[in-house]
Amino acid sequence: xxxxxxxxxxxxxxxxxxxxxxxxxxxxxxxxxxxxxxxxxxxxxxxxxxxxxxxxxxxxxxxxxxxxxxxxxxxxxxxxxxxxxxxxxxxxxxxxxxxxxxxxxxxxxxxxxxxxxxxxxxxxxxxxxxxxxxxxxxxxxxxxxxxxxxxxxxxxxxxxxxxxxxxxxxxxxxxxxxxxxxxxxxxxxxxxxxxxxxxxxxxxxxxxxxxxxxxxxxxxxx
Numbered sequence: 001x002x003x004x005x006x007x008x009x010x011x012x013x014x015x016x017x018x019x020x021x022x023x024x025x026x027x028x029x030x031x032x033x034x035x036x037x038x039x040x041x042x043x044x045x046x047x048x049x050x051x052x053x054x055x056x057x058x059x060x061x062x063x064x065x066x067x068x069x070x071x072x073x074x075x076x077x078x079x080x081x082x083x084x085x086x087x088x089x090x091x092x093x094x095x096x097x098x099x100x101x102x103x104x105x106x107x108x109x110x111x112x113x114x115x116x117x118x119x120x121x122x123x124x125x126x127x128x129x130x131x132x133x134x135x136x137x138x139x140x141x142x143x144x145x146x147x148x149x150x151x152x153x154x155x156x157x158x159x160x161x162x163x164x165x166x167x168x169x170x171x172x173x174x175x176x177x178x179x180x181x182x183x184x185x186x187x188x189x190x191x192x193x194x195x196x197x198x199x200x201x202x203x204x205x206x207x208x209x210x211x212x213x214x215x216x217x218x219x220x221x222x
Contacts, residue, residue, distance in 0.1 A: 019075040026079035029058055034087060034210075047211040048095070055084065091155040091210065098153050101183030105145040112138030116198060119218035122167040124205075126152040128216020132204040134192065142192040144178060144204065150185050156210035157181035159190055165203035166214040172205065181206055 014022070033054035037047055062080060066073045108115040114136050121128035130149030136142050144159070159181055163173035178190040192198070205217040 014069060014071050019072065022072050023075035023079045026058065026062065026076050027083055030055065030080070030083040030087075033058070034091070047213070048091070051087070051091075055080075055087075094153055094155040094157075096153065098185055099183040101186040101188050103182070103186070103188045105147060105187050105189040106135050106137065106143050107145075108133075108135060116142070117220040117222050119204065119220045121149065121151070121204075121206075121216045121218045124166050124214035124216055125208075126154070126215040128206065128218075132218035132220065134198060134220065141194065142196070142198065144190045144192055146186075146188045149187065151206055151216045153184045154208050154215060156208060157184070157215060158207050158209050160205040160207050161192070161196065161198075161201040162203045162205045162217070163201055165217050165219045166205060167203075167217045168219065172207070172214070174200065175205070176201065 034051055037050035037054050040047070040050060059080065062076045066076060106113055116134040116136060118131055118133040121130050121132060128149075128151045131147045132149075133145045133147070134142060135145065144161070157180065159178040160172070160175040161178065162175040164170035166172055176193070176196055178192065182188045182190075201220070203217050203219050206215040207213070208215055
């Protein structure tokens with residue numbers, strides 16, 4: 001009995017548009033994981049662990065898909081690699097590397113400069129030390145200064161004037177974003193917009209915007 005030759009089945013192929021879609025899809029999935037996992041945790045270290053687990057799960061899922069569709073290994077691998085590099089640069093390194101600044105800040109010793117309120121930094125999710133002070137200049141402008149300041153490094157840290165002090169258990173409440181934290185160590189100064197009503201804010205908060213976690217805050221008093 002003569003056996004008929006087995007017909008070879010070609011592996012499925014993906015169009016260029018499909019490969020681009022796979023590249024974009026894995027970037028979107030990983031980006032979603034970074035923000036979603038960050039908001040599930042109440043501190044940035046747990047958030048980073050959850051993010052790492054998310055990346056691991058996506059890696060396993062991608063590997064299983066590539067075993068069936070080998071022509072997708074390049075777009076999926078490129079997307080995963082790009083996302084991993086971005087997270088390392090934007091989240092990983094800022095979490096382990098100190099950034100020290102030494103700005104010349106305004107003080108109440110200068111003629112015409114008046115201290116409005118000040119407070120000492122206290123820990124929230126991370127330790128904090130130093131003094132936060134709001135001062136008015138002779139021209140009527142206001143500034144916020146940090147002196148002898150120190151906290152842990154972290155990703156996407158912002159400086160907020162807030163209605164509530166998270167270090168005392170209060171909600172952040174209404175806040176004004178004064179910009180990115182210039183350094184986690186050292187003296188530094190931030191301009192306060194002229195239209196800000198300082199009487200509405202009772203604390204200065206260093207806030208991790210990426211993971212929605214307060215690092216340290218200073219309750220303000222006259």
